[in-house]
Amino acid sequence: MSEKTYLSSHLREYGMIMALVAIVFFFTVIVRASIDVDFLSAQNITNLFLQNSYVIIMALGMLLVIVAGHIDLSIGSVVGFTGAVAAVLTVNLGWPVLAVIPACLIVGGLIGAAQGYWVAYWKIPSFIVTLAGMLVFRGLTLWLLNGQNIGPFPRSFQSLSTGFIPDLFGDADQALLGLERLNGTALLIVVVAACLVVWLGLRKRAQDAGFGVTPEPAAVFWIRNAIVCGALIFVGYKLAIFRGLPNVVMVLAVLTVIYAFFTEQTTSGRRIYALGGNEKAAKLSGIKTERLVFFCFVNMGVLAALAGMIVAARLNSSTPKAGAGFELDVIAAVFIGGASMTGGSGKIVGVVVGALIMGVMNNGMSILGIGIDYQQVIKGLVLLAAVIFDVYNKNK
Amino acid sequence: MTTLLEMRGISKLFPGVRALDHVNLSVEAGEIHAICGENGAGKSTLMKVLSGVYPHGSYEGDIVYDGETVAMKSITESEAKGIIIIHQELALVPLLSIAENLFLGNEVAKAGVINWPLAFQKTSALLQKVGLNEAPTTIVGKLGVGKQQLIEIAKALAKDVRLLILDEPTAALQENDSQKLLDLMLELKAQGVTQIIISHKLNEIGRVADRITIIRDGSTVSTLNRADISEDRIIRDMVGRDMAHRYPERTPNPGEVLMQVKGWNVFHPDQKDRQMIRNAAFTVRKGEIVGIAGLMGAGRTELAMSLFGHSYGRNISGEIAMGGKPVDTSTVTKAVAAGLAYVTEDRKALGLILEEPILRNISLANLAGIARRGVLNQRREAQVAEDYRRAMNIRTPNVQQKVVNLSGGNQQKVVLSKWLFTDPQVLILDEPTRGIDVGAKFEIYNIMNQLANDGRGIVMISSEMPELLGMCDRIYVMNEGRIVGELSRAEASQERIMAMILNSVGKAA
Numbered sequence: 001m002s003e004k005t006y007l008s009s010h011l012r013e014y015g016m017i018m019a020l021v022a023i024v025f026f027f028t029v030i031v032r033a034s035i036d037v038d039f040l041s042a043q044n045i046t047n048l049f050l051q052n053s054y055v056i057i058m059a060l061g062m063l064l065v066i067v068a069g070h071i072d073l074s075i076g077s078v079v080g081f082t083g084a085v086a087a088v089l090t091v092n093l094g095w096p097v098l099a100v101i102p103a104c105l106i107v108g109g110l111i112g113a114a115q116g117y118w119v120a121y122w123k124i125p126s127f128i129v130t131l132a133g134m135l136v137f138r139g140l141t142l143w144l145l146n147g148q149n150i151g152p153f154p155r156s157f158q159s160l161s162t163g164f165i166p167d168l169f170g171d172a173d174q175a176l177l178g179l180e181r182l183n184g185t186a187l188l189i190v191v192v193a194a195c196l197v198v199w200l201g202l203r204k205r206a207q208d209a210g211f212g213v214t215p216e217p218a219a220v221f222w223i224r225n226a227i228v229c230g231a232l233i234f235v236g237y238k239l240a241i242f243r244g245l246p247n248v249v250m251v252l253a254v255l256t257v258i259y260a261f262f263t264e265q266t267t268s269g270r271r272i273y274a275l276g277g278n279e280k281a282a283k284l285s286g287i288k289t290e291r292l293v294f295f296c297f298v299n300m301g302v303l304a305a306l307a308g309m310i311v312a313a314r315l316n317s318s319t320p321k322a323g324a325g326f327e328l329d330v331i332a333a334v335f336i337g338g339a340s341m342t343g344g345s346g347k348i349v350g351v352v353v354g355a356l357i358m359g360v361m362n363n364g365m366s367i368l369g370i371g372i373d374y375q376q377v378i379k380g381l382v383l384l385a386a387v388i389f390d391v392y393n394k395n396k
Numbered sequence: 397m398t399t400l401l402e403m404r405g406i407s408k409l410f411p412g413v414r415a416l417d418h419v420n421l422s423v424e425a426g427e428i429h430a431i432c433g434e435n436g437a438g439k440s441t442l443m444k445v446l447s448g449v450y451p452h453g454s455y456e457g458d459i460v461y462d463g464e465t466v467a468m469k470s471i472t473e474s475e476a477k478g479i480i481i482i483h484q485e486l487a488l489v490p491l492l493s494i495a496e497n498l499f500l501g502n503e504v505a506k507a508g509v510i511n512w513p514l515a516f517q518k519t520s521a522l523l524q525k526v527g528l529n530e531a532p533t534t535i536v537g538k539l540g541v542g543k544q545q546l547i548e549i550a551k552a553l554a555k556d557v558r559l560l561i562l563d564e565p566t567a568a569l570q571e572n573d574s575q576k577l578l579d580l581m582l583e584l585k586a587q588g589v590t591q592i593i594i595s596h597k598l599n600e601i602g603r604v605a606d607r608i609t610i611i612r613d614g615s616t617v618s619t620l621n622r623a624d625i626s627e628d629r630i631i632r633d634m635v636g637r638d639m640a641h642r643y644p645e646r647t648p649n650p651g652e653v654l655m656q657v658k659g660w661n662v663f664h665p666d667q668k669d670r671q672m673i674r675n676a677a678f679t680v681r682k683g684e685i686v687g688i689a690g691l692m693g694a695g696r697t698e699l700a701m702s703l704f705g706h707s708y709g710r711n712i713s714g715e716i717a718m719g720g721k722p723v724d725t726s727t728v729t730k731a732v733a734a735g736l737a738y739v740t741e742d743r744k745a746l747g748l749i750l751e752e753p754i755l756r757n758i759s760l761a762n763l764a765g766i767a768r769r770g771v772l773n774q775r776r777e778a779q780v781a782e783d784y785r786r787a788m789n790i791r792t793p794n795v796q797q798k799v800v801n802l803s804g805g806n807q808q809k810v811v812l813s814k815w816l817f818t819d820p821q822v823l824i825l826d827e828p829t830r831g832i833d834v835g836a837k838f839e840i841y842n843i844m845n846q847l848a849n850d851g852r853g854i855v856m857i858s859s860e861m862p863e864l865l866g867m868c869d870r871i872y873v874m875n876e877g878r879i880v881g882e883l884s885r886a887e888a889s890q891e892r893i894m895a896m897i898l899n900s901v902g903k904a905a
Contacts, residue, residue: 207774207775265771265772265774266767266770266771266772267763267764267767267770267771267772268770270756270763270772271763273752273756274749274752274756274760277749277750277751277752278745278748278749278750280745280746281745281746281747281748281749281760282749282760283707283728284704284705284707284728284738284740284746284747285728285760285761285814286705286727286728286729286731286732286761287728287760288729344749344751344752345751
């Protein structure tokens with residue numbers, strides 16, 4: 001198979017990466033030309049991750065929900081509610097941060113369980129259940145906060161969002177490379193990550209050859225890896241010369257790896273795809289479909305709670321409006337990332353890239369001073385275009 | 397007689413595949429013309445060319461209809477000429493009434509306002525024509541498949557049909573509904589409607605067809621006149637080889653009892669008081685193929701699915717023993733663990749995940765078999781799938797192919813592989829050869845024999861009596877939820893099975 005035919009049959013996957021690269025390139029040029037600012041500056045890259053971490057984190061859980069053939073509209077409200085719980089516990093009741101974090105995750109899990117129960121065991125459409133949840137938890141957020149902001153959080157809680165991985169090497173590396181500021185740990189981590197990506201890719205390639213799968217042509221493989229690793233190391237370097245790796249990025253990276261592994265390599269992950277692909281057939285194959293759907297919602301609730309705390313930590317206060325409309329960004333990211341609307345397909349990597357595309361656009365358009373009105377229009381059109389592209393590709 | 401339709405040298409290319417290769421077809425006015433061929437031979441493609449689904453220009457060759465060369469660009473154009481196709485999958489809207497369905501897109505209306513009295517009147521006339529005694533306001537979804545098929549025909553009649561194409565019209569029908577449909581076809585013929593029927597059922601073709609064209613691998617093999625039609629000849633032309641024996645030989649060697657069911661009772665899942673299975677009891681021995689005969693609705697599928705993980709019904713009671721020990725099969729997982737497997741009659745809806753590749757479908761019921769502590773070993777998964785591909789002769793370039801791209805016979809082999817990978821002692825095969833072609837049927841029979849020879853027990857549910865008679869060592873006959881008789885291979889005949897069914901009617905347990 002030539003490179004060309006291979007690329008055209010896997011257009012969606014490569015198209016996503018190319019689109020992300022193109023969008024970044026576009027903003028770099030435009031931002032430089034119009035307001036003479038470096039879009040890829042260390043500070044902006046750090047900001048980009050801090051601003052969008054919550055979307056990516058929730059998109060991981062939303063992918064599972066959507067693959068299982070459902071939807072969760074309540075997550076924006078759950079973000080607000082768990083943020084409020086965190087604020088009440090830390091600020092009003094003075095709980096230690098190490099107790100607040102698990103408590104909030106449990107609250108999120110319980111919320112997910114409460115909604116998942118009706119969806120999984122009573123077969124109530126998830127759209128309805130979570131639409132109800134969206135209203136209920138927004139209301140409860142207002143009630144809990146009494147309509148006011150609660151803050152500020154103690155320093156240790158804020159570090160959830162605004163903290164950085166400390167540099168283990170001290171100043172030695174800076175002297176070595178002659179740079180004023182360099183976080184050696186951050187650089188080391190991304191270099192190791194890049195090596196891992198290549199190694200895992202090579203391993204999968206060898207495996208695929210053993211399966212009789214048409215392997216990715218060597219040229220395509222190396223170009224793709226060069227782009228991915230180049231981007232990784234570039235971003236890592238930029239972060240390293242600023243303030244290091246944000247805690248949030250580490251959480252994000254770890255979660256992405258865990259969920260990618262879960263969806264692709266475990267029996268439970270596989271069963272969720274089977275359930276989304278054909279629930280009746282999955283059931284007749286001995287798969288406990290109800291339990292899996294229930295799990296997907298519990299998992300979504302936990303991730304929404306994590307996002308809720310990160311958002312609260314970043315704003316340094318809990319507000320009644322926190323998280324409003326997040327569900328739409330998250331769902332959009334999942335569909336831009338190539339998940340099927342009817343369930344049964346979609347990949348973690350795709351979702352992360354989809355979320356990054358949304359994030360880069362948010363950030364870039366804000367820097368350019370494009371009004372929120374146009375931003376919404378543009379994001380909407382991008383979502384529509386991505387899905388049209390999917391459908392067109394499938395029918396071709 | 398005049399020729400109504402002549403298709404000359406029709407060729408149709410799909411990317412990488414020549415689906416039709418210079419096919420010729422000539423249909424006389426007023427005849428019933430049958431088209432036969434294995435799945436994938438090109439029958440449906442040919443009909444899609446004829447009905448304008450594939451517009452003029454996307455194929456090569458000429459279509460001469462009613463004396464003039466036609467170039468149809470769409471279904472609308474072909475329908476305007478009176479060419480109407482009834483597809484295998486019915487195209488009715490289940491939530492609308494008969495009248496609404498009959499005139500869908502063709503409403504009895506002026507300026508967009510529907511004239512209901514006139515529509516109902518026309519509907520009644522059409523229903524009478526097809527011999528269906530239903531009110532025009534009846535919701536279509538509440539009718540059985542047989543009646544829905546008649547409504548499809550009424551819908552065609554509403555459009556002044558001249559050439560009616562029926563694509564496997566009886567595939568989903570039970571025996572007496574099929575007979576009604578065939579009678580209707582003959583009646584329409586008497587009224588001058590030319591018909592083309594695509595069918596796998598050779599006895600039906602023999603009953604209604606005046607001529608028959610056989611297609612193999614995208615080419616016309618032969619066109620036979622009524623006088624020359626014989627099953628052997630048709631099969632030979634279809635598969636390109638003699639098939640002296642439609643059922644492979646096997647010397648049965650039944651061993652000890654593998655599975656024993658006693659006093660099995662099942663109630664309808666929605667209607668609490670309606671008992672679907674009454675006091676059913678049967679045994680399956682090692683190395684035995686046991687048939688379950690019965691008409692559609694006799695409760696065969698309900699019996700099988702309730703045994704397998706209580707997948708059907710409620711208030712289920714009774715005993716199952718495997719190898720002499722009582723077992724619990726109340727969930728699918730437990731049933732599989734007890735050594736039971738059920739291959740569904742509806743492989744697309746209940747058996748396969750169509751958009752997933754072959755290897756993922758094969759491993760689905762036994763993911764533990766390719767995983768350690770919940771982590772999949774994908775190399776092993778591919779190996780397993782590859783082994784089954786070879787053993788079952790699943791025709792596919794590789795096991796990464798999506799199942800949706802396979803033919804019916806190969807899909808069935810994937811479902812069988814899936815269940816064999818759970819290593820069952822007893823397999824219940826529900827209509828294992830439904831909708832698959834003669835060649836693939838033969839392969840499925842061979843696989844069944846092989847499984848029996850390996851010492852597994854097989855329960856075969858089938859609506860095709862010759863198939864049961866040809867394959868089974870013993871046959872249970874079911875009717876109205878009860879097992880009403882048991883026949884050994886030597887005793888069994890179509891007449892005796894039918895007699896058992898008819899004699900049992902109305903005798904409540």
